[in-house]
Amino acid sequence: MFLAVLTLGGCTSSVEGVALPEPSVPRQPQLPARTKDLPLQGVDPCTLLTPAQLDQLHENGAPRRLAEDVQRDGPTCAFDVDATTPTYTYYLETIPSADVRDWLTGAHHRSVMVQEPADVPGFPALVNHAASGEGVQDCEVLVGVADGQTLRAEMAPDDGSFPQQQLCAMATTVAKMAVETLETVK
Template sequence: MLATAALAGCSAGTEGTPYPVETAATAASQSAKAAQLPQRPAELPLQNVDLCDVLPQVQLDALKITSVPREAPEPDGPVCVLDADGAEPMHSYHVGAVAADLDQWITGARKKNSMTTEPKNIGGYPALTNYRAAGDPADCETLVGVAKGQTLTVQTFAITRGKLTQPQLCEMSVHAADLALQSLKSRN
């Protein structure tokens, strides 16, 4: 199997961007990631949830949000943009709701070979961090499986380039996702 992995090398994507070819070993590791996720303790449906209102002011202050939360158009579903641009390093959070189960990012249609996906447990809920490990760190996305067919997403973007590391972006994304999850729990 190692020979297969070594020979697989890289393939060209649709725009000529190299990405690793998925091998049987990679598929097995993806299945292992899925097995590490906890079972969802309760359903926290996102229907009729105003994502720009999901975090109370005290949590917005903790995240250093300096602008009024605003809705942004997204092809996957509703998104609220929260900017922390009052001091360096400037960054932004995009809180969204996607109509898909969490496993879609591990073994399904939303899985991308160019992304690093790590299983997490956030407030007892199955979660993943999803980021591009190569290159200049620009963002990190935390995905929380809050209900059947529903995933809460919190993506942290670096506005000031070169000031935040990939681990810092992911830590910030996980923290914001945890705060949003706490708020959703308190509403149900």
């Protein structure tokens, strides 16, 4: 009887006649082209959801603008849903200085993030969240509303009540609503 043992120690070698699989390289999502520009200069993120949209989202307080020292990339507004459990917050952020593709290949890119296209008709949009098991439970949708300008919609729960897919669906809904509002004021 012939017994062979093969040990791989981080190296690759080729054996004549044996095909080795190509190393897997994560593919970047393909984003659609933008059909129109919706510049963000001077836009208050707290005005991007209408009263009817806030009712639909069950937002139960006044939208609150975050202080500059806790913002990430631009003016940010928080919309709380905390009248009943589970409680969570939606965030809308206007980023006038970074293109949505910056999250794919630029300074905002993080290799630990899962990225896939988001469905925001007429705009390049990206779902961006930590991989399962990373301990962070939230999801953001980044929408390229104009050249070099991005709208960020995020859903952040106060506990682990939501599966990742639902968090991302909720963030996508808020992104779509904010874009709809932005289209009516531009």
